[in-house]
Amino acid sequence: MPSPLLLFISLLSFLSLSSSQSPPPPRVNILLGILIDCGASRPYTINGREWLTDEGFTNRGANKNLTTQVLLRTLYTVRSFPLRSNNRTRKFCYSVPVFRGAKYLVRSTYFYGGVNGNGTSPPVFDQMVDGTLWSVVNTTDDYANGMYSYYEGVFLAQANRMSFCLGSNTYTKSDPFLSALEFLILGDSLYLSLDQFDRIWEPFGEYDPTKSDNTNLSVSGIWNLPPQKLFERELANGDPLVLKWPPAPLPNSEYYIALYFADDGGSSRVIDVSINGVPYFRNLNVRPVGEVVFTKRWPLGGVTNVTLTSTAGSSAGPLINGGEVFSLLPLGGRTRTSDVSVLKQLKSSFKKVPIDWSGDPCMPRQYSWTGITCSGGPHIRITSLNLTGMGLSGSLSSNISRLTGLTHIWLGSNNISGTIPDLGPLKMLRTLHLENNRLTGEIPSSLASLRGLREL
Ligand SMILES: *[C@@H]1O[C@H](CO)[C@@H](O)[C@H](O)[C@H]1NC(C)=O
Ligand SMILES: *[C@@H]1O[C@H](CO)[C@@H](O)[C@H](O)[C@H]1NC(C)=O
Ligand SMILES: *[C@@H]1O[C@H](CO)[C@@H](O)[C@H](O)[C@H]1NC(C)=O
Ligand SMILES: *[C@@H]1O[C@H](CO)[C@@H](O)[C@H](O)[C@H]1NC(C)=O
Ligand SMILES: *[C@@H]1O[C@H](CO)[C@@H](O)[C@H](O)[C@H]1NC(C)=O
Ligand SMILES: *[C@@H]1O[C@H](CO)[C@@H](O)[C@H](O)[C@H]1NC(C)=O
Ligand SMILES: *[C@@H]1O[C@H](CO)[C@@H](O)[C@H](O)[C@H]1NC(C)=O
Ligand SMILES: *[C@@H]1O[C@H](CO)[C@@H](O)[C@H](O)[C@H]1NC(C)=O
Ligand SMILES: *[C@@H]1O[C@H](CO)[C@@H](O)[C@H](O)[C@H]1NC(C)=O
Numbered sequence: 001m002p003s004p005l006l007l008f009i010s011l012l013s014f015l016s017l018s019s020s021q022s023p024p025p026p027r028v029n030i031l032l033g034i035l036i037d038c039g040a041s042r043p044y045t046i047n048g049r050e051w052l053t054d055e056g057f058t059n060r061g062a063n064k065n066l067t068t069q070v071l072l073r074t075l076y077t078v079r080s081f082p083l084r085s086n087n088r089t090r091k092f093c094y095s096v097p098v099f100r101g102a103k104y105l106v107r108s109t110y111f112y113g114g115v116n117g118n119g120t121s122p123p124v125f126d127q128m129v130d131g132t133l134w135s136v137v138n139t140t141d142d143y144a145n146g147m148y149s150y151y152e153g154v155f156l157a158q159a160n161r162m163s164f165c166l167g168s169n170t171y172t173k174s175d176p177f178l179s180a181l182e183f184l185i186l187g188d189s190l191y192l193s194l195d196q197f198d199r200i201w202e203p204f205g206e207y208d209p210t211k212s213d214n215t216n217l218s219v220s221g222i223w224n225l226p227p228q229k230l231f232e233r234e235l236a237n238g239d240p241l242v243l244k245w246p247p248a249p250l251p252n253s254e255y256y257i258a259l260y261f262a263d264d265g266g267s268s269r270v271i272d273v274s275i276n277g278v279p280y281f282r283n284l285n286v287r288p289v290g291e292v293v294f295t296k297r298w299p300l301g302g303v304t305n306v307t308l309t310s311t312a313g314s315s316a317g318p319l320i321n322g323g324e325v326f327s328l329l330p331l332g333g334r335t336r337t338s339d340v341s342v343l344k345q346l347k348s349s350f351k352k353v354p355i356d357w358s359g360d361p362c363m364p365r366q367y368s369w370t371g372i373t374c375s376g377g378p379h380i381r382i383t384s385l386n387l388t389g390m391g392l393s394g395s396l397s398s399n400i401s402r403l404t405g406l407t408h409i410w411l412g413s414n415n416i417s418g419t420i421p422d423l424g425p426l427k428m429l430r431t432l433h434l435e436n437n438r439l440t441g442e443i444p445s446s447l448a449s450l451r452g453l454r455e456l
Contacts, residue, residue, distance in 0.1 A: 033104075033105075033182060033183050033184035033185055034052065034096055034097075034182070034183045035049055035050065035051045035052065035180070035181075035182050036051070036052050036053070036054060036057055036094070036181045036182070037051040037052070037053065037074045037077065037179075037180055038054055038063075038077065038078055038079035038177075038178045038179055038180055038181060039054065039063040039065070039076075039077030039078045039079045039179075040053045040063075040077050041053065041063065041077075044073070051073075051074065054079050054094070057094045057096060057181075058079065058092070058095070058358075060081060060092045060093075060355060060358065061079045061080055061081040061082070061092055062079070063077060063078075063079060063080075064077065064078050064079075064115045065077050066078070066111075066113035066114075067113070067114065067118075068113045068114060070111065070113065072111075072148070074109065074179060074180040075111040075113070075148055075180070078111075078112075078113070078115055078177040078178060078179050079177065079178050080115055080116075080175050080176075080177045081166055081168075081175055081176045081177070082355075083123075083168050083172060083173075083175050083176070090167065090168055090355065090356045090367075091128070091165040091166065091167040091356050091358070091367040092165060092166050092176070092355075092356070092358065093163045093164065093165035094163065094164045094181060095161050095162075095163050095359075096162050096163070096164065096181075096183050097161055098157035098159075098160065098161060098162045098183065099157060099160075099185065100157050100158065100159055100160050101156070102156075102157050102186070103154055103156055103157075103185070103186040104154070104155050104156075104157060104162065104183050104184060104185055105152060105153070105154055105182070105183075105184040105186055106152070106153050106154075106155055106162075106164060106181075106182070106183055107150055107152045107180075107181075107184070108127060108137075108151050108164065108180070108181055108182075109148060109150045109178075109179045109180040109181075110122075110137060110148060110149045110150070110179050111139075111143070111148035111149070111179045112139055112143045112177065115175075115177055116175055116177075117174075120174060121140055121144075122139045122140055122143045123168075123172050123173055123174040123175060123176055123177070124138045124140070124171050124172060124173075125137050125166055125167060125168050125169060125171075125172045125176040126166065126167040126168075126169055126367075127151065127164070127165070127166055127167075128164075128165045128166075128167060128359070128364055129162065129164055129165075130155070130158065130162060130163055130332065130334055130360055130363070131331075131332035131333050131334040131335070131362070131364060132329055132330075132331055132363070132364065133329075133364040134329065135251075136171075137149070137151070137166070141248070148179065153329070154186065158334065159337065163358065163359040163360065164181060165358070165359040165367070166178060167366075167367050169366075234262075234319040234320060234321045235319060235320050235321075236317060236318065236319035236320075238317070238318075239309065239310050239318055240307050240308060240309040240318065241307070241308040241309075241317070241318045241319070242305055242306070242307050242308075243306045243307075243308075243320070244304070244305050245304065245305070245306050245323060246304060246325055249301075249302045249304075250300050250301055250302065250304060250325070250327075251301065251327075252299075252300075252301030252302075253299075253300070253301070253327045253328075254296075254298060254299050254300075254328070255297075255298050255299075255300050255325050255327045256294070256295065256296050256324075256325070256326050256327070256328075257280075257295050257298050257323070257324070257325050258292055258293070258294045258295075258324045258325075259273065259281075259292065259293050259306070259320060259322070260290065260291070260292050260320070260321045260322040261284065261286045261290065261291045261292075261293075261319065261320055261321055262286065262287070262288060262289070262291070262321055263286040263287060263288060263319065265287075265288050267315045268285075268313070268314060268315045269285070269286040269310070269315070269316045269317075269318070269319065270283055270284065270285050270286070270311045270313055270314040271284050271286065271308050271309060271310050271311065271314065271318040271319075272284070272308070272309045272310075272311060273293065273306065273307070273308055274306075274307045274309075275304065275305070275306055276300070276305060277307070280293070280295065280298075280306075281293045283311060286319065300325075306323070308320060332363045332364050333363050333378070333380055334360055334380065335360055335361050335363060335374065335380045335382070336379060336381050338402065339361070339381055339382045339403055339405070340360070340361060342399050342402045343361050343369075343372075343382065345397045345399045346396075346397050346400060348397075349394050349395050349397040350392050350393070350394040350395075350416070351392065351393045351394035352390075352391055352392055352393060352394075353387075353392065354369065354370035354371060354390060356369055357369050357370070361382065362380045362382070363380065370387075370390075371385060371386050371387040371390065372384070372385060373386070373408075375405060381403075382403050382406060383405050383406065383407050383408070384406065384408035384409070384410070385403070385406060385409050385410065385411070386408065387411055387414065388410045388411070388412050388413055388414075388433065389412070390414060391414065391415070392411070392414040392415065392416055393414070393415040393416065393417070394416065394417070395416065395417055396411070396416055396418060396421060397421070398421035398422065400421060400423070400426075401421060401422055401423055401424065401425045401426060403426070404425060404426060404427065404428065405428060406426050406428060406429055407428050407430045407431070408429075408430060408432075409423075409426075409429065409431070409432050409433065409434075410431070410433040411433060411434055412434060412435045412436050412437070413435070413436040414437050415437065415438060416434075416437040416438065416439055417437070417438040417439065417440070418440070419439065419440055419441040420439050420440075420441050
């Protein structure tokens with residue numbers, strides 16, 4: 001029986017690493033990373049890879065065990081997050097320690113397993129990394145086919161922690177969930193390190209059983225070092241050979257495409273390649289040394305086809321060994337670091353902050369924290385804090401005076417105790433509401449110097 005292992009596909013989302021020069025990553029070429037088996041009750045090691053529990057990475061959501069039988073241990077459990085209970089969008093985050101300036105391959109894995117009720121279909125929700133909306137997670141088709149789904153993206157660590165969040169949106173009908181999360185540090189050579197991490201190469205279609213396996217190829221010279229196993233099998237049934245690939249429709253974007261070809265010799269094989277009927281590469285001479293044809297910024301959207309046709313002079317039909325397609329995401333931006341650290345202090349001095357207070361406070365914009373309003377533009381700052389009647393207790397950190405972009409502070413009708421801090425440095429403050437709390441002391445005289453203040 002022919003093995004179905006053939007055209008390998010990896011669908012990667014690449015994040016543009018900002019327009020300015022990024023600092024050089026640490027010279028780490030060994031496998032280093034954090035693997036989280038979401039929902040697991042204890043850590044374990046499989047194939048030398050240590051899988052951790054959610055502990056220390058997130059404190060939201062609940063662990064659930066799948067009731068259906070699955071093969072992969074990482075899929076036995078999920079972390080499940082409550083669907084928004086009002087009409088506000090909500091995000092739930094993991095916070096993962098990283099090396100600032102290093103690139104990470106982030107891989108998120110989902111297998112629904114009916115955790116929101118037997119016979120229900122998987123919820124559709126958003127995933128984001130730091131302030132960047134990464135993609136919609138729609139595992140409907142894979143789940144219907146008994147398969148798990150995964151997403152891979154390359155992201156630059158801009159601080160010493162990175163957040164990965166799920167968000168419920170208008171199309172989310174039941175609780176979002178996550179099966180596994182991997183943060184894998186990449187060395188200088190993206191591709192070399194990707195394959196240290198078992199970049200997932202999915203088989204595509206059935207290979208031609210009349211062709212012998214390629215075993216005598218010399219493909220090591222290919223610049224982005226695809227794994228040798230990629231060239232051991234090829235797809236060669238038809239001339240023209242038309243592939244509906246990638247298997248799922250793509251969101252409209254510009255894509256980087258890499259296609260891999262190698263022949264074990266014996267014939268002169270010359271092919272033309274087109275994508276959706278548009279010529280992509282002409283007169284490609286497929287030789288044992290292997291070829292990769294790589295394009296940047298190719299616009300694609302929806303169902304895509306790749307057509308390979310042998311040229312008039314070719315003595316054999318077309319073949320292909322593998323392909324990759326990936327896109328660049330626009331960077332979402334991030335809230336000014338000093339504002340983020342003050343919000344962290346506020347979060348720890350208050351008790352019972354809203355459940356979505358995790359990840360970036362302002363970004364992505366539709367997932368800003370409850371009660372927080374932010375400025376636009378490239379330097380994102382907190383401009384108002386409105387937690388009126390949110391059931392807060394605890395105290396008000398004096399470091400609130402470092403949120404110098406604040407124009408409104410509305411903290412009325414909570415149960416906040418302690419003293420009112422010096423708000424003198426908040427020169428932009430226009431309204432201040434602290435009524436109906438258990439705050440003691442006078443409104444500090446420093447407030448008299450706030451000329452813009454209109455409402456107390
Ligand atoms: C899931 O199963 C493990 C062991 O089988 C058990 O220890 C854990 O309590 C279960 N978790 C839930 C949420 O049922
Ligand atoms: C949510 O929004 C819908 C339509 O916009 C509305 O019908 C519904 O009452 C809202 N629910 C809540 C809890 O506010
Ligand atoms: C789903 O069905 C299985 C058996 O078919 C049962 O053990 C499990 O409790 C059910 N789960 C839910 C969430 O209803
Ligand atoms: C999710 O995918 C299914 C199957 O492709 C599709 O029918 C459905 O509309 C998608 N849902 C959303 C919200 O995009
Ligand atoms: C493999 O290729 C080398 C050099 O091209 C050749 O000398 C050798 O005979 C080939 N081996 C087989 C088994 O085809
Ligand atoms: C491939 O895509 C092109 C352009 O979208 C279309 O004209 C052509 O019919 C497609 N071919 C197949 C076999 O789907
Ligand atoms: C703060 O929130 C309260 C209650 O939701 C609302 O009435 C008030 O207008 C808000 N204040 C500002 C400045 O947005
Ligand atoms: C205020 O911020 C400083 C500097 O970040 C920090 O050392 C201090 O502990 C903070 N104070 C409070 C009350 O959080
Ligand atoms: C306010 O806090 C105090 C002490 O922390 C507590 O005894 C009281 O029940 C709280 N009141 C409300 C309305 O939550």
